[in-house]
Amino acid sequence: MKIIIGSDHAGWALKKEIFPLFERLGIEYNDVGTDGSESVDYPDFAKPVAQQVADGKYDLGILICGTGIGMSMTANKVPGIRCALVNDVFSAEMSRLHNQANVLAMGERVIGPGLAKAIVEKWLTTEFEGGRHASRIQKVMETEQ
Numbered sequence: 001m002k003i004i005i006g007s008d009h010a011g012w013a014l015k016k017e018i019f020p021l022f023e024r025l026g027i028e029y030n031d032v033g034t035d036g037s038e039s040v041d042y043p044d045f046a047k048p049v050a051q052q053v054a055d056g057k058y059d060l061g062i063l064i065c066g067t068g069i070g071m072s073m074t075a076n077k078v079p080g081i082r083c084a085l086v087n088d089v090f091s092a093e094m095s096r097l098h099n100q101a102n103v104l105a106m107g108e109r110v111i112g113p114g115l116a117k118a119i120v121e122k123w124l125t126t127e128f129e130g131g132r133h134a135s136r137i138q139k140v141m142e143t144e145q
Contacts, residue, residue, distance in 0.1 A: 011064030
């Protein structure tokens with residue numbers, strides 16, 4: 001599994017907390033920035049993460065900003081992306097199990113590092129259930145046509 005991760009200045013500190021989890025799970029990842037607390041524009045990081053997932057260069061993407069809202073809105077503009085804004089472990093699980101989310105968005109100002117790590121671990125280890133959900137995902141994706 002290959003993950004691409006990005007954040008703006010408001011998600012930078014939380015993003016760094018996630019890296020040891022990737023290493024523990026043996027997951028290859030690429031951090032595309034930002035690398036500090038200096039103000040940047042979240043679309044400059046959300047779009048390349050989403051685009052590279054949509055292009056198949058990475059299996060999944062993770063985006064972190066202050067609330068996760070701006071990142072998720074931007075990512076969901078990229079065709080082929082199903083970005084879920086998640087603030088709890090149950091929603092993380094359901095976003096993969098039923099909705100086949102391929103990008104996860106979180107907000108550093110909303111959740112702390114412990115919860116963020118639990119969300120990411122559940123999200124990365126949950127597989128799409130398929131079945132009745134597959135036709136629903138197909139209908140979602142048809143809205144891009």
